[in-house]
Amino acid sequence: MSHPTSLHHRGLGPWSWLVLAALAALPPLLAALGLEFYTVVATRVLIFAMAASSLNLILGFGGLVSFGHAAFVGLGAYTVGILADAGVGSAWLAWPAACLVSGLAAALIGWVSLRTRGVYFIMITLAFAQMFYYLMVSLKAYGGDDGLPLPQRSQLGFSLDLKDDAQFYWIALALAALTLAGLQRLLNSPFGWLLQGCRENEVRMHALGAPVRRVQWQAFVLAGAIAGLAGALLANLSGLVTPQLLHWSQSGQLMVMVIIGGAGALWGGALGAAALLLLEELLSTYTIHWQMGLGLLLLFVVLFAPRGLAGVWKRRGHG
Amino acid sequence: MDWILVTEQLLNGLQFGLMLFLLAAGLTLVFGIMDMINLAHGSLYMVGAYLAASVMAASGSFVLAVLAAMAGTALLGMALEWALLRRLYERDHLSQVLATFALILIMNEGVRMLWGEQPLLLNTPAALSGPVELLPGLLYPSYRLLIIGLGLLVALLLWLGVTRTRIGMWVRAGASNRPMAMAMGVDTRRLFTLVFGVGAALCALAGSLLGPLLAVQVGMGESILILAFVVIVIGGIGSIRGALVGALLVGLVDTASRTLLPAALRLLASTEVAANVGPALASILIYLLMAAVLFWKPQGLFPARSG
Numbered sequence: 001m002s003h004p005t006s007l008h009h010r011g012l013g014p015w016s017w018l019v020l021a022a023l024a025a026l027p028p029l030l031a032a033l034g035l036e037f038y039t040v041v042a043t044r045v046l047i048f049a050m051a052a053s054s055l056n057l058i059l060g061f062g063g064l065v066s067f068g069h070a071a072f073v074g075l076g077a078y079t080v081g082i083l084a085d086a087g088v089g090s091a092w093l094a095w096p097a098a099c100l101v102s103g104l105a106a107a108l109i110g111w112v113s114l115r116t117r118g119v120y121f122i123m124i125t126l127a128f129a130q131m132f133y134y135l136m137v138s139l140k141a142y143g144g145d146d147g148l149p150l151p152q153r154s155q156l157g158f159s160l161d162l163k164d165d166a167q168f169y170w171i172a173l174a175l176a177a178l179t180l181a182g183l184q185r186l187l188n189s190p191f192g193w194l195l196q197g198c199r200e201n202e203v204r205m206h207a208l209g210a211p212v213r214r215v216q217w218q219a220f221v222l223a224g225a226i227a228g229l230a231g232a233l234l235a236n237l238s239g240l241v242t243p244q245l246l247h248w249s250q251s252g253q254l255m256v257m258v259i260i261g262g263a264g265a266l267w268g269g270a271l272g273a274a275a276l277l278l279l280e281e282l283l284s285t286y287t288i289h290w291q292m293g294l295g296l297l298l299l300f301v302v303l304f305a306p307r308g309l310a311g312v313w314k315r316r317g318h319g
Numbered sequence: 320m321d322w323i324l325v326t327e328q329l330l331n332g333l334q335f336g337l338m339l340f341l342l343a344a345g346l347t348l349v350f351g352i353m354d355m356i357n358l359a360h361g362s363l364y365m366v367g368a369y370l371a372a373s374v375m376a377a378s379g380s381f382v383l384a385v386l387a388a389m390a391g392t393a394l395l396g397m398a399l400e401w402a403l404l405r406r407l408y409e410r411d412h413l414s415q416v417l418a419t420f421a422l423i424l425i426m427n428e429g430v431r432m433l434w435g436e437q438p439l440l441l442n443t444p445a446a447l448s449g450p451v452e453l454l455p456g457l458l459y460p461s462y463r464l465l466i467i468g469l470g471l472l473v474a475l476l477l478w479l480g481v482t483r484t485r486i487g488m489w490v491r492a493g494a495s496n497r498p499m500a501m502a503m504g505v506d507t508r509r510l511f512t513l514v515f516g517v518g519a520a521l522c523a524l525a526g527s528l529l530g531p532l533l534a535v536q537v538g539m540g541e542s543i544l545i546l547a548f549v550v551i552v553i554g555g556i557g558s559i560r561g562a563l564v565g566a567l568l569v570g571l572v573d574t575a576s577r578t579l580l581p582a583a584l585r586l587l588a589s590t591e592v593a594a595n596v597g598p599a600l601a602s603i604l605i606y607l608l609m610a611a612v613l614f615w616k617p618q619g620l621f622p623a624r625s626g
Contacts, residue, residue: 059413065412065413065416112610112614115614115617116613116617117617118412119350119356119412119552119556120552120613120617120618120619122356122412123548123549123552123609123613124609124610124613126545126548127549127606127609127610127613128606128610130545130602130603130606131603131606131607131610134599134600134602134603134606135599135603137599137602138599138600248545249541252358252416252420255413255416255417255420256417256420259413259414259416259417260417263413289428289431289432291424291425291427291428292424292425292428292429292432294421294424295421295422295423295424295425295428296421296425297421298417298418298420298421298424299403299418299421299422299425301417302407302410302414302417302418302421303406303418306410306414
């Protein structure tokens, strides 16, 4: 409470433990209700919450509208898939490798892309993502268009078994919670203030002597690495890695999640991922034309809740 | 590699480039004048193709089908602009992306509800189904020649319209400095609706002409939309001349590299590698081209905006 500025992101404080406990209790609850299938859906939501939150770091807090974020998710997934294909099934090797590969790709893409601004930045990040998409399509040794099935889920050791959906859910929950907590700390640190300062007024930050490009680049690399981890989890969840993961419509979907959740709100990515995926799930049980409903809803959000779900919440909470 | 193949590929590239130009011209004007990212531009192209296929099936006349598709899509475009998009001009790019992404979902699903899941057939008009001998030994489909001719004609008309007419002058004024154009008494609201309608009609023209060559199906708009964006970014947003140069560049690079690159690779590596890597490399080449252009000319080849 000592920082009433808009740069300080409070999160839920002690309430976050309660939310975490409630989320952790979900698998046994679903099992008791005979709805085990929804554990997988919930895991998917958690994974996309991570991916969308990483995009929110650069898009919402950095003001860098990247239209190629799916590339990092996809690269992470392919790293796990290709390593598993080569016989490396340990999560302790494969998952950090996924972060590393995606982070390196982000370092390269960010270095070139951050020379451009605005719309041109949107388009150049899209261009790079498309290059990786076609690269994966061309990898005939790893399935090409059809994708690469994973022989099995990664092994964690310590008598943990990812084949068990509930255990997989808890691992994903732990990683998502760590990601969000880490992002909160980062955003409330001097680095986070610099990043948000660059979003508000780049020229002024330059004049103050801030290393604008470097800060943006570091955030871009970090976001890429987190997306890579999300990709590693996603590969394990679906048991299949396809070029579709890197397609531009996936990048668009991540962007939609961030925007409906609330760009530049700590919980924006997570809220948006949950809202979009659960809505898809819900609408598709009622009608095969659920995309129509989803589209109309999105239009409604743009026209009447321009700051996303987090914005609505904030308005209610603070009058 | 003989000259017949090369000439054929150059003509194909020209034909694809001109169709891309039809899409890019509307997109670049909307983007340049209204500073509006319209992801739903590809959906108008899809609607145009579907309208053309329906009218063709009902009447049997290809000319009528193309004209009806253009008129119908122009009306739809203007209605969309009037009812929805107009509210988004003052909003940030994120809102525009989200709203037009929603429009893609709605229009895709709408088309699926009206016409069903199966792709539609749009046949080449019977009179143009055979090939023409351009030069001794060089046979070329007459339908593709028609597309090239029409594309060149529309490009010329558009160029004349933008550079030689009063409305064109307003459009250029709007693209280079909108507030100044408004201060000088240009009715930008009406102008925007008009530009949107023309852009939509051009989309429908491209959709109905490409319909017989590609499949008329849901989702056909999205893949070509990204190429159209690449074109206008390479050319410089808001510039018709840039859109034409960018479209021809992308069309030629795409078509030529798709056939010539695998052939070239075959000389260097094994046939299998060439067959696998060639097509993907060709697709990558376009984005490489765009990244390179943006790297050295961050505003595109022909920047339209002043200051």
